[in-house]
Amino acid sequence: MRASNHLIGLLNFLTFLLSIVILGGGIWLSSRANSTDCLKFLQWPLIVIGASIMVVSLAGFAGACYRNTFLMWLYLFVMFFIIAALIGFIIFAYAVTDKGSKRPVMNKGYSEYYLQDYSGWLKDRVVDEKYWAKISSCIRDSKVCSKMGRTYNGVPETYDMFSMRKLNPIQSGCCKPPTDCGFVYVNETQWDQGGAAGTDSDCSRWSNDQQLLCYQCDSCKAGVLGSLKKSWGKVSVINIVVLILLVIFYVIGCAAFRNNKRIDNDEPYGEARMTKAQPSRIQL
Incomplete structure:
Protein backbone atom coordinates (compact mmCIF):
# COMPACT_ATOMS: atom_id res chain seq x y z
CA MET A 1 0.00 0.00 0.00
CA LYS A 99 -24.19 21.22 -35.73
CA GLY A 100 -22.53 22.77 -38.74
CA SER A 101 -20.04 21.51 -41.28
CA LYS A 102 -18.07 22.67 -44.29
CA ARG A 103 -19.47 22.61 -47.82
CA PRO A 104 -17.21 21.33 -50.59
CA VAL A 105 -16.90 23.59 -53.65
CA MET A 106 -17.01 21.98 -57.09
CA ASN A 107 -13.58 21.78 -58.76
CA LYS A 108 -11.93 23.50 -55.78
CA GLY A 109 -9.51 22.19 -53.22
CA TYR A 110 -11.00 24.28 -50.43
CA SER A 111 -14.42 24.23 -48.78
CA GLU A 112 -16.66 27.10 -47.77
CA TYR A 113 -18.59 27.81 -44.59
CA TYR A 114 -22.07 29.26 -44.14
CA LEU A 115 -23.34 30.84 -40.95
CA GLN A 116 -26.86 29.44 -41.36
CA ASP A 117 -25.44 25.92 -41.04
CA TYR A 118 -24.59 26.59 -37.40
CA SER A 119 -26.85 27.15 -34.42
CA GLY A 120 -26.89 27.17 -30.64
CA TRP A 121 -24.88 28.75 -27.87
CA LEU A 122 -21.53 28.87 -29.67
CA LYS A 123 -22.97 30.62 -32.73
CA ASP A 124 -24.72 33.21 -30.54
CA ARG A 125 -21.45 33.82 -28.73
CA VAL A 126 -19.42 34.32 -31.91
CA VAL A 127 -21.89 36.62 -33.70
CA ASP A 128 -22.35 38.83 -30.63
CA GLU A 129 -20.82 42.20 -31.57
CA LYS A 130 -18.81 42.49 -28.36
CA TYR A 131 -17.13 39.12 -28.78
CA TRP A 132 -16.80 39.38 -32.55
CA ALA A 133 -14.83 42.61 -32.13
CA LYS A 134 -12.27 40.69 -30.06
CA ILE A 135 -12.24 37.69 -32.37
CA SER A 136 -11.84 39.73 -35.57
CA SER A 137 -9.09 41.78 -33.90
CA CYS A 138 -7.29 38.57 -33.04
CA ILE A 139 -7.58 37.28 -36.62
CA ARG A 140 -6.35 40.59 -38.03
CA ASP A 141 -3.39 40.80 -35.64
CA SER A 142 -2.41 37.20 -36.34
CA LYS A 143 -1.88 38.20 -40.02
CA VAL A 144 -3.30 34.85 -41.11
CA CYS A 145 -4.47 36.39 -44.40
CA SER A 146 -1.25 38.19 -45.25
CA LYS A 147 0.63 34.92 -44.81
CA MET A 148 -1.41 33.20 -47.53
CA GLY A 149 0.76 34.47 -50.38
CA ARG A 150 2.86 31.90 -52.25
CA THR A 151 5.37 32.05 -55.07
CA TYR A 152 6.78 29.30 -57.24
CA ASN A 153 10.28 29.98 -58.58
CA GLY A 154 9.69 33.67 -57.90
CA VAL A 155 6.36 33.70 -59.76
CA PRO A 156 3.14 34.37 -57.79
CA GLU A 157 0.67 31.51 -57.84
CA THR A 158 -2.11 31.58 -60.40
CA TYR A 159 -5.81 31.25 -59.76
CA ASP A 160 -5.72 27.59 -60.80
CA MET A 161 -3.01 26.93 -58.23
CA PHE A 162 -4.88 28.90 -55.56
CA SER A 163 -8.19 27.13 -56.23
CA MET A 164 -6.57 23.74 -55.54
CA ARG A 165 -5.20 24.76 -52.14
CA LYS A 166 -6.50 23.23 -48.91
CA LEU A 167 -7.46 26.39 -47.05
CA ASN A 168 -8.28 26.25 -43.37
CA PRO A 169 -11.69 27.58 -42.22
CA ILE A 170 -10.33 31.04 -41.29
CA GLN A 171 -8.51 31.47 -44.61
CA SER A 172 -11.54 30.34 -46.59
CA GLY A 173 -14.10 32.44 -44.73
CA CYS A 174 -12.17 35.60 -43.85
CA CYS A 175 -9.40 36.07 -46.42
CA LYS A 176 -11.30 35.69 -49.70
CA PRO A 177 -14.82 36.46 -50.93
CA PRO A 178 -17.34 33.63 -51.34
CA THR A 179 -16.97 31.79 -54.64
CA ASP A 180 -20.61 32.60 -55.53
CA CYS A 181 -19.67 36.29 -55.81
CA GLY A 182 -17.83 35.60 -59.06
CA PHE A 183 -15.00 38.06 -58.38
CA VAL A 184 -11.87 37.90 -60.55
CA TYR A 185 -8.70 36.66 -58.85
CA VAL A 186 -5.80 39.14 -58.60
CA ASN A 187 -3.92 37.50 -55.74
CA GLU A 188 -4.79 35.58 -52.59
CA THR A 189 -6.33 38.58 -50.80
CA GLN A 190 -7.20 40.91 -53.71
CA TRP A 191 -10.12 40.30 -56.02
CA ASP A 192 -11.49 42.45 -58.86
CA GLN A 193 -15.18 42.93 -58.19
CA GLY A 194 -15.86 44.28 -61.67
CA GLY A 195 -19.56 44.18 -62.45
CA ALA A 196 -20.19 40.92 -60.61
CA ALA A 197 -23.01 40.99 -58.10
CA GLY A 198 -23.59 37.73 -56.27
CA THR A 199 -26.72 36.98 -54.29
CA ASP A 200 -24.68 36.39 -51.12
CA SER A 201 -24.79 39.43 -48.80
CA ASP A 202 -21.09 38.91 -48.10
CA CYS A 203 -20.31 40.03 -51.65
CA SER A 204 -21.06 43.65 -50.69
CA ARG A 205 -19.06 43.32 -47.45
CA TRP A 206 -15.83 42.25 -49.17
CA SER A 207 -13.06 44.85 -49.39
CA ASN A 208 -9.59 44.75 -50.90
CA ASP A 209 -8.43 46.86 -47.97
CA GLN A 210 -6.08 44.48 -46.14
CA GLN A 211 -7.40 45.72 -42.80
CA LEU A 212 -10.99 44.86 -43.75
CA LEU A 213 -11.10 41.99 -46.28
CA CYS A 214 -14.05 39.82 -45.21
CA TYR A 215 -13.66 40.22 -41.44
CA GLN A 216 -17.27 41.44 -41.14
CA CYS A 217 -18.66 38.73 -43.41
CA ASP A 218 -20.96 35.95 -42.23
CA SER A 219 -18.58 33.55 -43.99
CA CYS A 220 -15.78 34.72 -41.67
CA LYS A 221 -17.92 34.07 -38.60
CA ALA A 222 -18.83 30.67 -40.02
CA GLY A 223 -15.13 30.00 -40.64
CA VAL A 224 -14.40 30.78 -37.00
CA LEU A 225 -17.16 28.38 -35.95
CA GLY A 226 -15.74 25.73 -38.27
CA SER A 227 -12.27 26.27 -36.83
CA LEU A 228 -13.63 26.09 -33.26
CA LYS A 229 -15.47 22.89 -34.04
CA LYS A 230 -12.31 21.34 -35.45
Whole structure:
Protein backbone atom coordinates (compact mmCIF):
# COMPACT_ATOMS: atom_id res chain seq x y z
CA MET A 1 0.00 0.00 0.00
CA ARG A 2 2.89 2.39 0.67
CA ALA A 3 3.86 2.07 -2.99
CA SER A 4 0.64 3.96 -3.83
CA ASN A 5 1.86 6.89 -1.69
CA HIS A 6 5.15 7.05 -3.56
CA LEU A 7 3.44 6.79 -6.96
CA ILE A 8 0.86 9.50 -6.26
CA GLY A 9 3.66 11.71 -4.92
CA LEU A 10 5.66 11.31 -8.13
CA LEU A 11 2.64 11.91 -10.35
CA ASN A 12 1.71 15.07 -8.47
CA PHE A 13 5.27 16.35 -8.66
CA LEU A 14 5.14 16.04 -12.47
CA THR A 15 1.75 17.75 -12.49
CA PHE A 16 3.20 20.54 -10.35
CA LEU A 17 5.94 21.16 -12.93
CA LEU A 18 3.27 21.36 -15.65
CA SER A 19 1.29 23.87 -13.61
CA ILE A 20 4.35 26.16 -13.42
CA VAL A 21 4.46 26.28 -17.24
CA ILE A 22 0.73 27.02 -17.51
CA LEU A 23 0.81 29.67 -14.78
CA GLY A 24 3.93 31.26 -16.25
CA GLY A 25 2.25 31.48 -19.66
CA GLY A 26 -0.75 33.28 -18.17
CA ILE A 27 1.44 35.76 -16.27
CA TRP A 28 3.52 36.38 -19.40
CA LEU A 29 0.40 37.20 -21.40
CA SER A 30 -0.87 39.58 -18.73
CA SER A 31 2.47 41.41 -18.60
CA ARG A 32 2.69 42.07 -22.33
CA ALA A 33 1.96 45.70 -23.09
CA ASN A 34 1.04 45.00 -26.71
CA SER A 35 -1.22 42.02 -26.12
CA THR A 36 -4.26 41.85 -28.36
CA ASP A 37 -7.76 41.69 -26.95
CA CYS A 38 -7.82 38.03 -27.85
CA LEU A 39 -4.71 37.25 -25.80
CA LYS A 40 -5.92 39.34 -22.85
CA PHE A 41 -9.17 37.39 -22.92
CA LEU A 42 -7.20 34.16 -22.54
CA GLN A 43 -4.83 35.18 -19.76
CA TRP A 44 -7.13 34.70 -16.75
CA PRO A 45 -8.30 31.18 -17.60
CA LEU A 46 -4.64 30.19 -17.93
CA ILE A 47 -3.76 31.74 -14.58
CA VAL A 48 -6.75 30.17 -12.80
CA ILE A 49 -6.14 26.73 -14.31
CA GLY A 50 -2.41 26.84 -13.55
CA ALA A 51 -2.93 28.01 -9.97
CA SER A 52 -5.61 25.39 -9.31
CA ILE A 53 -3.47 22.56 -10.63
CA MET A 54 -0.50 23.83 -8.61
CA VAL A 55 -2.44 23.91 -5.33
CA VAL A 56 -3.99 20.48 -5.89
CA SER A 57 -0.63 18.98 -6.90
CA LEU A 58 1.11 20.38 -3.80
CA ALA A 59 -1.65 19.03 -1.57
CA GLY A 60 -1.48 15.60 -3.18
CA PHE A 61 2.32 15.52 -3.13
CA ALA A 62 2.62 16.57 0.52
CA GLY A 63 -0.24 14.34 1.61
CA ALA A 64 1.23 11.27 -0.08
CA CYS A 65 4.87 11.80 0.89
CA TYR A 66 4.25 12.85 4.50
CA ARG A 67 1.20 10.63 5.01
CA ASN A 68 -0.89 13.66 5.95
CA THR A 69 -4.48 12.49 6.03
CA PHE A 70 -6.03 15.96 5.86
CA LEU A 71 -4.02 17.00 2.79
CA MET A 72 -4.86 13.74 1.05
CA TRP A 73 -8.52 14.31 1.86
CA LEU A 74 -8.29 17.85 0.46
CA TYR A 75 -6.54 16.51 -2.64
CA LEU A 76 -9.24 13.91 -3.27
CA PHE A 77 -12.03 16.41 -2.56
CA VAL A 78 -10.75 18.98 -5.09
CA MET A 79 -9.76 16.32 -7.61
CA PHE A 80 -13.32 14.99 -7.57
CA PHE A 81 -14.66 18.39 -8.65
CA ILE A 82 -11.93 18.75 -11.30
CA ILE A 83 -12.93 15.39 -12.77
CA ALA A 84 -16.61 16.34 -12.64
CA ALA A 85 -15.88 19.69 -14.31
CA LEU A 86 -13.82 17.99 -17.02
CA ILE A 87 -16.65 15.55 -17.75
CA GLY A 88 -19.05 18.49 -17.96
CA PHE A 89 -16.74 20.36 -20.34
CA ILE A 90 -16.39 17.34 -22.64
CA ILE A 91 -20.17 16.95 -22.82
CA PHE A 92 -20.60 20.71 -23.33
CA ALA A 93 -17.96 20.83 -26.10
CA TYR A 94 -19.65 18.04 -28.05
CA ALA A 95 -23.09 19.62 -27.54
CA VAL A 96 -22.17 23.13 -28.78
CA THR A 97 -20.16 21.87 -31.79
CA ASP A 98 -22.62 19.21 -32.89
CA LYS A 99 -24.19 21.22 -35.73
CA GLY A 100 -22.53 22.77 -38.74
CA SER A 101 -20.04 21.51 -41.28
CA LYS A 102 -18.07 22.67 -44.29
CA ARG A 103 -19.47 22.61 -47.82
CA PRO A 104 -17.21 21.33 -50.59
CA VAL A 105 -16.90 23.59 -53.65
CA MET A 106 -17.01 21.98 -57.09
CA ASN A 107 -13.58 21.78 -58.76
CA LYS A 108 -11.93 23.50 -55.78
CA GLY A 109 -9.51 22.19 -53.22
CA TYR A 110 -11.00 24.28 -50.43
CA SER A 111 -14.42 24.23 -48.78
CA GLU A 112 -16.66 27.10 -47.77
CA TYR A 113 -18.59 27.81 -44.59
CA TYR A 114 -22.07 29.26 -44.14
CA LEU A 115 -23.34 30.84 -40.95
CA GLN A 116 -26.86 29.44 -41.36
CA ASP A 117 -25.44 25.92 -41.04
CA TYR A 118 -24.59 26.59 -37.40
CA SER A 119 -26.85 27.15 -34.42
CA GLY A 120 -26.89 27.17 -30.64
CA TRP A 121 -24.88 28.75 -27.87
CA LEU A 122 -21.53 28.87 -29.67
CA LYS A 123 -22.97 30.62 -32.73
CA ASP A 124 -24.72 33.21 -30.54
CA ARG A 125 -21.45 33.82 -28.73
CA VAL A 126 -19.42 34.32 -31.91
CA VAL A 127 -21.89 36.62 -33.70
CA ASP A 128 -22.35 38.83 -30.63
CA GLU A 129 -20.82 42.20 -31.57
CA LYS A 130 -18.81 42.49 -28.36
CA TYR A 131 -17.13 39.12 -28.78
CA TRP A 132 -16.80 39.38 -32.55
CA ALA A 133 -14.83 42.61 -32.13
CA LYS A 134 -12.27 40.69 -30.06
CA ILE A 135 -12.24 37.69 -32.37
CA SER A 136 -11.84 39.73 -35.57
CA SER A 137 -9.09 41.78 -33.90
CA CYS A 138 -7.29 38.57 -33.04
CA ILE A 139 -7.58 37.28 -36.62
CA ARG A 140 -6.35 40.59 -38.03
CA ASP A 141 -3.39 40.80 -35.64
CA SER A 142 -2.41 37.20 -36.34
CA LYS A 143 -1.88 38.20 -40.02
CA VAL A 144 -3.30 34.85 -41.11
CA CYS A 145 -4.47 36.39 -44.40
CA SER A 146 -1.25 38.19 -45.25
CA LYS A 147 0.63 34.92 -44.81
CA MET A 148 -1.41 33.20 -47.53
CA GLY A 149 0.76 34.47 -50.38
CA ARG A 150 2.86 31.90 -52.25
CA THR A 151 5.37 32.05 -55.07
CA TYR A 152 6.78 29.30 -57.24
CA ASN A 153 10.28 29.98 -58.58
CA GLY A 154 9.69 33.67 -57.90
CA VAL A 155 6.36 33.70 -59.76
CA PRO A 156 3.14 34.37 -57.79
CA GLU A 157 0.67 31.51 -57.84
CA THR A 158 -2.11 31.58 -60.40
CA TYR A 159 -5.81 31.25 -59.76
CA ASP A 160 -5.72 27.59 -60.80
CA MET A 161 -3.01 26.93 -58.23
CA PHE A 162 -4.88 28.90 -55.56
CA SER A 163 -8.19 27.13 -56.23
CA MET A 164 -6.57 23.74 -55.54
CA ARG A 165 -5.20 24.76 -52.14
CA LYS A 166 -6.50 23.23 -48.91
CA LEU A 167 -7.46 26.39 -47.05
CA ASN A 168 -8.28 26.25 -43.37
CA PRO A 169 -11.69 27.58 -42.22
CA ILE A 170 -10.33 31.04 -41.29
CA GLN A 171 -8.51 31.47 -44.61
CA SER A 172 -11.54 30.34 -46.59
CA GLY A 173 -14.10 32.44 -44.73
CA CYS A 174 -12.17 35.60 -43.85
CA CYS A 175 -9.40 36.07 -46.42
CA LYS A 176 -11.30 35.69 -49.70
CA PRO A 177 -14.82 36.46 -50.93
CA PRO A 178 -17.34 33.63 -51.34
CA THR A 179 -16.97 31.79 -54.64
CA ASP A 180 -20.61 32.60 -55.53
CA CYS A 181 -19.67 36.29 -55.81
CA GLY A 182 -17.83 35.60 -59.06
CA PHE A 183 -15.00 38.06 -58.38
CA VAL A 184 -11.87 37.90 -60.55
CA TYR A 185 -8.70 36.66 -58.85
CA VAL A 186 -5.80 39.14 -58.60
CA ASN A 187 -3.92 37.50 -55.74
CA GLU A 188 -4.79 35.58 -52.59
CA THR A 189 -6.33 38.58 -50.80
CA GLN A 190 -7.20 40.91 -53.71
CA TRP A 191 -10.12 40.30 -56.02
CA ASP A 192 -11.49 42.45 -58.86
CA GLN A 193 -15.18 42.93 -58.19
CA GLY A 194 -15.86 44.28 -61.67
CA GLY A 195 -19.56 44.18 -62.45
CA ALA A 196 -20.19 40.92 -60.61
CA ALA A 197 -23.01 40.99 -58.10
CA GLY A 198 -23.59 37.73 -56.27
CA THR A 199 -26.72 36.98 -54.29
CA ASP A 200 -24.68 36.39 -51.12
CA SER A 201 -24.79 39.43 -48.80
CA ASP A 202 -21.09 38.91 -48.10
CA CYS A 203 -20.31 40.03 -51.65
CA SER A 204 -21.06 43.65 -50.69
CA ARG A 205 -19.06 43.32 -47.45
CA TRP A 206 -15.83 42.25 -49.17
CA SER A 207 -13.06 44.85 -49.39
CA ASN A 208 -9.59 44.75 -50.90
CA ASP A 209 -8.43 46.86 -47.97
CA GLN A 210 -6.08 44.48 -46.14
CA GLN A 211 -7.40 45.72 -42.80
CA LEU A 212 -10.99 44.86 -43.75
CA LEU A 213 -11.10 41.99 -46.28
CA CYS A 214 -14.05 39.82 -45.21
CA TYR A 215 -13.66 40.22 -41.44
CA GLN A 216 -17.27 41.44 -41.14
CA CYS A 217 -18.66 38.73 -43.41
CA ASP A 218 -20.96 35.95 -42.23
CA SER A 219 -18.58 33.55 -43.99
CA CYS A 220 -15.78 34.72 -41.67
CA LYS A 221 -17.92 34.07 -38.60
CA ALA A 222 -18.83 30.67 -40.02
CA GLY A 223 -15.13 30.00 -40.64
CA VAL A 224 -14.40 30.78 -37.00
CA LEU A 225 -17.16 28.38 -35.95
CA GLY A 226 -15.74 25.73 -38.27
CA SER A 227 -12.27 26.27 -36.83
CA LEU A 228 -13.63 26.09 -33.26
CA LYS A 229 -15.47 22.89 -34.04
CA LYS A 230 -12.31 21.34 -35.45
CA SER A 231 -10.14 22.56 -32.57
CA TRP A 232 -12.62 21.63 -29.84
CA GLY A 233 -12.93 18.18 -31.37
CA LYS A 234 -9.19 17.67 -30.96
CA VAL A 235 -9.23 19.20 -27.48
CA SER A 236 -12.07 16.90 -26.45
CA VAL A 237 -10.03 13.86 -27.47
CA ILE A 238 -7.10 15.14 -25.39
CA ASN A 239 -9.48 15.89 -22.50
CA ILE A 240 -10.79 12.33 -22.61
CA VAL A 241 -7.23 11.03 -22.31
CA VAL A 242 -6.55 13.47 -19.45
CA LEU A 243 -9.81 12.42 -17.79
CA ILE A 244 -8.77 8.77 -17.88
CA LEU A 245 -5.40 9.67 -16.33
CA LEU A 246 -7.04 11.78 -13.63
CA VAL A 247 -9.42 8.95 -12.76
CA ILE A 248 -6.41 6.63 -12.42
CA PHE A 249 -4.67 9.23 -10.23
CA TYR A 250 -7.84 9.55 -8.17
CA VAL A 251 -8.05 5.79 -7.60
CA ILE A 252 -4.38 5.70 -6.59
CA GLY A 253 -5.01 8.69 -4.32
CA CYS A 254 -7.90 6.87 -2.65
CA ALA A 255 -5.58 3.93 -2.00
CA ALA A 256 -2.98 6.29 -0.51
CA PHE A 257 -5.65 7.95 1.63
CA ARG A 258 -6.82 4.59 3.01
CA ASN A 259 -3.17 3.68 3.65
CA ASN A 260 -2.65 6.88 5.64
CA LYS A 261 -5.76 6.26 7.72
CA ARG A 262 -4.72 2.66 8.38
CA ILE A 263 -1.28 3.79 9.57
CA ASP A 264 -2.81 6.51 11.75
CA ASN A 265 -5.18 3.98 13.33
CA ASP A 266 -2.49 1.30 13.81
CA GLU A 267 0.13 3.50 15.50
CA PRO A 268 -1.81 4.26 18.72
CA TYR A 269 -2.78 0.62 18.97
CA GLY A 270 0.84 -0.50 18.51
CA GLU A 271 2.11 2.03 21.06
CA ALA A 272 -0.51 0.96 23.61
CA ARG A 273 0.38 -2.69 23.13
CA MET A 274 4.11 -1.97 23.65
CA THR A 275 3.31 0.07 26.79
CA LYS A 276 1.23 -2.75 28.19
CA ALA A 277 3.91 -5.34 27.40
CA GLN A 278 6.81 -3.45 28.96
CA PRO A 279 5.79 -3.97 32.68
CA SER A 280 5.48 -7.72 32.18
CA ARG A 281 9.07 -7.88 30.92
CA ILE A 282 10.24 -5.81 33.95
CA GLN A 283 8.48 -8.15 36.39
CA LEU A 284 10.21 -11.12 34.83
